[in-house]
Amino acid sequence: MTNSYDAILVVSFGGPEGPDDVIPFLENVLRGKNVPRERMLEVAEHYQHFGGVSPINEQNRLLIKALEQELEQHGPDLPIYWGNRNWDPLLSDTLEQMKQAGIERALAFFTSAFSSYSGCRQYREDIQRAQEQVGEGAPEVQKMRVFYNHPGFIEAMVERTQEALTQVPEERRDQAHILFTAHSIPLTMASGCQYEAQLKESARLVSERLGSYQWDLVYQSRSGPPQQPWLGPDVCDFITQMGEKNEVQDIVIVPIGFVSDHMEVLFDLDTEAKDVGEKLGINVVRAKTVGVHPRFITMIRELIEERINGAEERPALGDRGASHDVCPVDCCLRTSEARR
Template sequence: MFDALLLLSFGGPEGPEQVMPFLENVTRGRGIPRERLASVAEHYLHFGGVSPINGINRDLITSIEAELARRGADIPVYFGNRNWHPFVEDTVAHMRDNGIRRAAVFSTSAWGGYSGCTQYQEDIARARAAAGPEAPELTKLRQYFDHPLLVEMFADAIRDAAATLPEELRADARLVFTAHSIPLRAANRCGPDLYERQVGYTSRLVAAAAGYADFDQVWQSRSGPPQVPWLEPDVGDHLDALAAAGTTAVIVCPVGFVADHIEVIWDLDSELAEQAEAAGIALTRATTPGSSPRFARLAVDLMDELVQQAPAARVDGSDPVPGFGCSVNGAVCTPNCSS
């Protein structure tokens, strides 16, 4: 059914000279002031101007190739980005020149909504249009926010993180899930609170799998003018509230992210960690799937579901949330999601 797999991601700079051009690509047409871009650029420059995301994705491709080989699937894996090299347009043109006719597309976002799903569909359409009439057919694999392997990876990461806390603090440590905030005006774009509901649902599944009956759901990495409302509470504000309530230890799980990229290692490992230290809170962070063999298995499983026309693998929960679009027919989410 498929003669290639394309890993489609966001992209990130790999040198100081690339940081501002990358940020200009990300924010093009949004009217973000230059001084705001310069402020964000400092986050990247703190790490030498290199985002970890491309390196993580290359390692993930190596893991996917190993998983495909284990299953006897002899197909190549390609890598394309929305915002930086290798741009998806260039990758799809390369696939065309290599004679690829039909490829599955695995995106590094588990979610529905515009930025988590539909925008990747737009990336695919733009790349195919640029490649011309001989462009390969590209089918985006479904959302995987409730896939058993994703839930399992985050649950294991929470247990591993908890084990790093002083033993006397573990029992009372507060579990806090965080995901990227979005403007409230975008929250209903692809269905009523779709993204927020999916994140909350996954957090419940992961907490239960990790053995936690109670947890908090917060948001991070908001941007834009302060007068524009975004999903709240912010993780930093929530940490202040926990400190005021006497919390002594926090386990933060970045459930909204599949890799430890800048918005994880800066916002959580740097800014939030400093805030926790100043407040006297022991903070530990769960890792993300990254390039692990289980994440590679998840990607190949999604492709096999389509090839075999098999039922979607999902964790059973008491309050399931729809995973709109990106099904066998590659439909674009819900009506008006791309408008």
């Protein structure tokens, strides 16, 4: 694997930017998945509460702008391109643009800190499919490692959580309960990757630096049929159980599984989870995602430099060490059955 690159490619999920985009966008997202149409229409209504505009694209623009400034100040001097899985700018269009600009080899940053089919392998499949569409001369693309235990990610999440804790009355702050949340995935998918283990490690690393707060890892945003087992417990169910037991007055939700405050954060947490807490008399506060936190942006630059320089020492907290750069053939399979 060569360490010479002539561009950075930010790879993300994509989102609608107007009411007319919502249904076509969701059809792209759910193509080939066993999700009832009723659930799709329910999610579509979530977007319409926000004018049919997902914040994820604008947040990616801000991320790219911040990273451009970081690279301009510290190097390396590389242009940044951006391609999405499900909506404009689509990866195939971006790779064609890169080809026309003479880009031959790019280093990709996926907007996912954790290893899973949806957050890693599927993006690699998306890139391969886009390369096939572009044809001869399509840029080679290599991915950066996942960063769930990188000091830059953990330090940024600690600061975001500390900021949220200041919203809890000081006299009750030490008794606040922290809920780390992430997108749920089917158990069959979870069994083929390190997603759950990495989430637990990230939550542990953040909580250790916060002090003696009680915490749990919960999940959100499941979309599959009810009979299909997914990772749990669900954040709203967990808050309900805590309220029924009268266990806590204040909950701080930390969306550690997401890097930007997109729709699933704004609706599933800021609307649904907070509504559950309000009905139970629980003060629910939500921490920001890392977004464009300066330490997070610096971390991306450090990952770029690490790969370019072939660094032997790769920062990682905890006992699991730094993740691999090149994914094994059986890494992040869609289902456990795919191993057979």
